[in-house]
Amino acid sequence: MSSSNAAAVLQRAAELRSTLSGQFRDETVKSIYAEAERIAGRASHHAGTARYDFDQRIDRIVTSPIFGLPIMALLLAIVFWLTVAGANVPSAMLASGFFWFEDQAAAVFTNAGAPWWLTGFIWHGVFRGLAWVVSVMLPPMMIFFPLFTMLEDLGYLPRVAFNLDFLFSRAGAHGKQALTMAMGFGCNAAGIISTRVIDSPRERLVAILTNNFVPCNGRFPTLILLATIFVGPLVSGAVASIAAAGTVVGVVLIGVVVTLAVSWMLSRTVLKGQASAFTLELPPYRRPGILRILYTSIIDRTLFVLWRAVLTAAPAGAVIWLLANIFVGDVSLARHISNALNPLGHAIGLDGVILLAYIIAIPANEIVVPTLLMVYLGTGMMTDDVSLEEIKRLLVTEHGWTLLTAVNLMLFSLLHNPCATTIITMYKETLSLKWTVVGTLLPLSLAFLVTFIVASIW
Template sequence: MEQSRRLDGGAFPTLITLISIFFVGAAATMGASVLSTLFLVGVIVLGVLMTFLLSRILSKTILKGIPSSFTLELPPYRKPQIGKVIVRSIFDRTLFVLGRAIVVAAPAGIVIWLMANISVGGETILALCTNFLDPFASLFGMDGTILMAFILGFPANEIVLPIIIMSYMAGGTLIELDQLSELQTLLVDNGWTIITAVCTMLFSLMHWPCSTTCLTIRKETGSWKWAGVSFLVPTVTGFVICFIVASVGRLLGIA
């Protein structure tokens, strides 16, 4: 339902970074760039296939018997006007992103900062939460830090990877490392394997949509029911697929 939508947004930074680190190599060469692109295309194709599969399943279950319609109204053709295109791009894209950052990402950043800086019993709230989630997350090839990052990244999926980095470095701010090799060392030192990377990518591809999308679905459908379905279906799918991949990895001794 939401996989293909998410690929044009917050999942891209995480996917590209993990592909570069674990499957292509951190070296910035032409061959590595081409291979990274092919991997990314493969992930996109997987998202599209999963979308079709879930749509097929839903049409045979909870959507069975519900009529659907699709109306496409083509606007009149007009000669493009460069000035209007630029102005509309600024207002429709740039200002929208900035507004989203102020309304959604900024409060999320405050919450993350507080969790990473307030200690209870000698440990930060963020560390306590990640430790609590560790046993559950390990079933799906991840750890508590990764799962907590996805939870905290609900307002904006773009901040998932920075939260992971911040948690591993025990820092109180969202940061990014200068080199992919440094990030690779950080992740490997914290127990990441190929299976961890694959499961994180799959969950990034299939997990719940961001808060903005959920609110949009609620507004367009006029019902929290369909917003909830849009949240649960991809999330359950992501957990199931990650569990299968992690289980196969354990059987092969590479998890």
């Protein structure tokens, strides 16, 4: 066909297109469905509706106006309790194993005549950073992700989204965001990956950009530590632990409220031009496949997240060691920097050391408290084998922490920028530098704003 002929055909097609009614797409889909129905009807037949009726009975209970929410709260509480209660022992075992290995390896290096800085850099710096992140992150993820994947495999999670959608629809978000937030408690990076279940582009971006407001298990230890040291003692004896636990729950609730508020704001401003539609499929209940659960939760989720964390934690360990061991004058670099950050820190009710710890901990939030203690104690490596009483004495009497410092640190920990792993994941999921920057700087500026306001009106 000659090119002028082709042009004429295209021209004719364009003319005909303008006379086409909009209905032809509907007709196409309708005929495809009719054909599919015809084939399915010929090839398969239904043997009763027992299974289906069973599904319906379950559905009527788990989405019932009365029992729906309590059942959901109970199941999630069990998952969290199993995670927190089950992770402590393996975490401690992993940590002591790693640190024992570190001592042995360092001793081997020293005996072989390696210079002190080489031993320190590799074993007390890079290795310790890695060991810390792995022992804090791995056990909870190994428990949380399989449990969560099991609920997902059962078909229960879409019902949670269905029950909670009324909250999210008001915020311009999708009910499935409840699931990605729950995943965020395990790890924000995994939470962001899980937003793939949201099929509407705008609501998915909302879920990605706000996932950070759910504290991940790297941040929980900080919250629990502060609540135990500062809020617990405010009330007498027996209720102290309840008050501490209540404080942590309160912080999480603040996180949920902030998530909804920011979702509302985003979907009405910068995300207004993004495509959006709500549909939510409620698949039939299935018997969970144990092997598949283990595969998706351990290979796809745990190891994937852990590997990225390791990639970022090792250099962080190196930086921490260098900052603590390079001296300018007779003061370490870490001290110099924290002194320079002090004015900014005080303005938001914190101090320079805390800000330094957060800057160093951008790769992984797990190392905030160890880094804090390291700089306060003036030791050359991250420390954590200090008792609660000692930590309290160190923070309150030696470095002037007050209840305000604790409250603001909890708020800062909840709101501040996501960790490097999460930022990288955000980029990989959106493939957009713009949304990655928004997702990083929005929480950070919110954290500064909120802590500044709290510090001003305290």
